Amino acid sequence: MERDIGDLTIEIDRTLCIGSGSCVGLASETFEIDEQNLVRFQDETPDIDPERLKEACAVCPVDALRVYDGDEQIVP
Structure with missing residues (x-):
């Protein structure tokens, strides 16, 4: 799943996600943990x-979140 937020594109790889919630702790207005704990x-x-x-x-411990600025991957 992918979303453009401002000038950045954020990609979530739910197959890697372990539901740690670190991302939610820093950006709860953007991310949430669903009923599957992902x-x-x-x-x-x-x-x-x-x-x-x-x-x-x-801060994702398993690199399930990737950030792109145009074509360049900047996180992780």
């Missing part, structure tokens, strides 16, 4: 500081 995007994604969004993705 991360997903909130239905509505408000504006978020891009640096905080990148940090929320970078």
Whole structure:
């Protein structure tokens, strides 16, 4: 699953997700843990500081969140 947020594209690989919730702890307005204990995007994604969004993705212990700036992968 993928979503454009500001100038960044965020990709969630739910096959890697272990539901640690680290990303939710840093960006709960963007991510949530669903009934399968896996991360997903909130239905509505408000504006978020891009640096905080990148940090929320970078703390994933299994690299299930990837961030792209154009064609360049910047996280992890």
